[in-house]
Amino acid sequence: MSNQSQIPVVVNGAMGRMGCEIVKAIAAADDMKLVGAIDRKPEAVGQDIGEIAGCGPLEVPVTMDLEATLVMAQSEGNAVMVDVTHPAKIYEQVRAAIAYGVRPVVGTTGLTPEQIIQLAEFAEKASVGCLIIPNFAIGVILMQQAALKAAEYFDHVEIIELHHNRKADAPSGTAVKTAQMLQEVKPSFNPPQVKETETLPGARGGTTPEGINIHSVRLPGLVAHQEIMFGAPGQVYTLRHDAMDRVCFMPGVLLCVRKILPLKSLLYGLDKLL
Ligand SMILES: NC(=O)C1=CN([C@@H]2O[C@H](COP(=O)(O)OP(=O)(O)OC[C@H]3O[C@@H](n4cnc5c(N)ncnc54)[C@H](OP(=O)(O)O)[C@@H]3O)[C@@H](O)[C@H]2O)C=CC1
Numbered sequence: 001m002s003n004q005s006q007i008p009v010v011v012n013g014a015m016g017r018m019g020c021e022i023v024k025a026i027a028a029a030d031d032m033k034l035v036g037a038i039d040r041k042p043e044a045v046g047q048d049i050g051e052i053a054g055c056g057p058l059e060v061p062v063t064m065d066l067e068a069t070l071v072m073a074q075s076e077g078n079a080v081m082v083d084v085t086h087p088a089k090i091y092e093q094v095r096a097a098i099a100y101g102v103r104p105v106v107g108t109t110g111l112t113p114e115q116i117i118q119l120a121e122f123a124e125k126a127s128v129g130c131l132i133i134p135n136f137a138i139g140v141i142l143m144q145q146a147a148l149k150a151a152e153y154f155d156h157v158e159i160i161e162l163h164h165n166r167k168a169d170a171p172s173g174t175a176v177k178t179a180q181m182l183q184e185v186k187p188s189f190n191p192p193q194v195k196e197t198e199t200l201p202g203a204r205g206g207t208t209p210e211g212i213n214i215h216s217v218r219l220p221g222l223v224a225h226q227e228i229m230f231g232a233p234g235q236v237y238t239l240r241h242d243a244m245d246r247v248c249f250m251p252g253v254l255l256c257v258r259k260i261l262p263l264k265s266l267l268y269g270l271d272k273l274l
């Protein structure tokens with residue numbers, strides 16, 4: 001495939017756990033070209049991201065300069081930025097990408113519902129596609145679909161998400177999205193049965209506006225896991241997904257990079273693309 005028909009891709013957070021995996025996946029995709037690698041480690045500036053990610057030289061030096069990279073990517077035309085950084089700066093980074101006409105595929109979690117609404121308005125006005133994808137794994141989307149079916153029959157549900165202990169945000173973006181999806185089937189869950197008292201604050205987890213409790217477990221050894229537990233008199237129905245390796249997210253990342261090109265507005269969730 002000629003260089004001109006390849007999709008130019010910038011990875012923000014390129015040196016992280018997800019970032020390195022994404023760099024390798026893009027390097028292996030014939031229809032994409034890595035044009036920028038951003039991270040926030042001064043000591044790595046100028047080093048080849050291909051060497052850092054372990055896929056051999058790509059001649060793409062690490063930079064800390066988001067704006068200059070967006071300007072460069074914009075000049076390539078039809079560019080995409082995959083962001084896998086940190087909740088702290090994600091809102092500003094997505095706005096900047098949209099402002100430069102570089103389509104953001106946002107894997108970073110931690111955006112608030114209000115921020116997502118504001119980004120949707122901004123993307124719509126700019127007529128730039130934007131994807132907010134709390135989970136790129138197909139297995140998670142299938143689990144969520146099964147949960148939507150179960151929610152038609154069960155009034156009681158709790159979500160348990162389990163992650164490695166380097167994760168910055170809690171609850172996970174996937175758990176938040178799952179609760180939001182369930183609410184579309186039923187406006188509220190878990191009608192109270194008794195007046196509960198927490199003798200240890202937080203023991204019942206965090207309660208979403210949908211009335212669904214989310215429990216966040218953080219341990220070394222875990223990667224990314226989620227259970228959705230439905231209960232009814234005499235039965236418990238549990239759905240579970242386990243990400244054993246971040247490679248499971250890569251087909252979803254590549255799909256987003258391809259599917260974002262014709263979009264002119266924001267979509268939230270991989271289910272919207274399938
Ligand atoms: N949507 C999905 O399917 C998935 C989403 N995620 C999400 O992706 C994000 C990253 O996860 P993970 O790769 O495990 O995290 P890591 O901490 O391993 O990687 C993040 C990288 O981005 C760097 N970074 C942080 N903030 C900035 C910034 N403002 N600008 C540039 N670089 C920055 C970090 O630097 P430093 O080390 O110095 O902090 C680090 O190198 C998280 O929000 C996580 O929830 C993760 C897996 C799957």
Ligand SMILES: O=C(O)C1=N[C@H](C(=O)O)C[C@H](O)C1
Pocket residue numbers: 109134135163167168171172173174175223224225
């Ligand atoms: O931080 C992670 O690792 C993950 N984050 C995402 C989330 O918050 O849902 C997706 C996946 O669970 C891995």
